Amino acid sequence: MAFARINNIVLHHQVVGASTGPALVFINSLGSDFRIWQAVVPAFSDRYRVVLYDKRGHGLSDAPPAPYRMDDHVDDLLGLLDSLEIEKAAFVGLSVGGMIAQRLAAHAPERVQAIVLCCTAAKIGTAELWAERMSAIEKDGIEPITDNILQRWFTPRFRDTNPVDVAGWRNMLVRTPVNGYLGTCAAISETDMTADAGRIRVPALCIAGDQDGSTPAEVVRHTAGLIPGARFELIKESGHIPCVEKPVTLARLISQHLQEAGCV
Numbered sequence: 001m002a003f004a005r006i007n008n009i010v011l012h013h014q015v016v017g018a019s020t021g022p023a024l025v026f027i028n029s030l031g032s033d034f035r036i037w038q039a040v041v042p043a044f045s046d047r048y049r050v051v052l053y054d055k056r057g058h059g060l061s062d063a064p065p066a067p068y069r070m071d072d073h074v075d076d077l078l079g080l081l082d083s084l085e086i087e088k089a090a091f092v093g094l095s096v097g098g099m100i101a102q103r104l105a106a107h108a109p110e111r112v113q114a115i116v117l118c119c120t121a122a123k124i125g126t127a128e129l130w131a132e133r134m135s136a137i138e139k140d141g142i143e144p145i146t147d148n149i150l151q152r153w154f155t156p157r158f159r160d161t162n163p164v165d166v167a168g169w170r171n172m173l174v175r176t177p178v179n180g181y182l183g184t185c186a187a188i189s190e191t192d193m194t195a196d197a198g199r200i201r202v203p204a205l206c207i208a209g210d211q212d213g214s215t216p217a218e219v220v221r222h223t224a225g226l227i228p229g230a231r232f233e234l235i236k237e238s239g240h241i242p243c244v245e246k247p248v249t250l251a252r253l254i255s256q257h258l259q260e261a262g263c264v
């Protein structure tokens with residue numbers, strides 16, 4: 001575990017695995033921190049230099065006042081890569097993390113070897129929906145909306161069979177700094193990568209969960225259709241957070257894509 005000051009923000013991160021291997025960066029979603037990747041990382045740490053980090057406003061990173069722009073998140077990530085002396089990496093982004101990866105691939109392709117876009121889209125939700133969510137949180141905090149969010153994060157089966165784990169992930173969500181949550185909602189709300197997606201030229205894999213209530217499979221499939229050469233894969237029995245719910249399947253899909261993309 002380490003901290004770096006990037007763009008005047010303290011970013012919490014961790015580098016594990018093969019120090020001379022190709023770099024593989026995981027980018028987490030709204031309301032989560034890098035612990036969500038814990039069950040996936042062992043599938044890569046023997047061959048890759050794995051970078052995990054908490055984007056601004058999440059986990060142990062600083063949470064400056066809202067709103068944030070998507071480019072703030074992208075600039076933070078580029079700054080972190082510079083500080084770790086990583087010129088080029090493969091990126092796995094979940095949800096808003098996938099938006100950050102898309103923007104990076106479209107605007108800084110020289111830093112990107114391949115991308116895996118997990119439960120994400122060129123555009124997530126509508127400005128009205130995000131405005132509603134932000135005003136509810138400004139009024140009453142994150143707690144009252146957590147049950148709805150967890151229903152989108154995890155399938156009913158997972159919630160029924162893993163109540164203690166779900167309670168733990170709920171703690172992570174509720175403890176997200178309000179500034180960080182609101183700031184990132186604003187970044188998602190203003191972002192539409194539909195035009196930019198067509199500029200992506202790196203090998204891309206889009207993965208959906210068949211029971212994802214946040215970025216439904218057809219939305220992810222549509223995004224795959226916007227990116228030249230992108231492949232689409234569906235994970236069965238998964239909600240929005242397959243790195244927690246289906247880590248073995250997700251790791252297999254990521255690994256195959258990285259091999260096909262020559263990131264080995």
Ligand SMILES: O=C(O)CC1=CCC(=O)O1
Pocket residue numbers: 028029030031094095096097124149152188214240
């Ligand atoms: O909170 C949700 O609905 C899920 C989500 C949307 C964007 C993101 O990163 O997570």
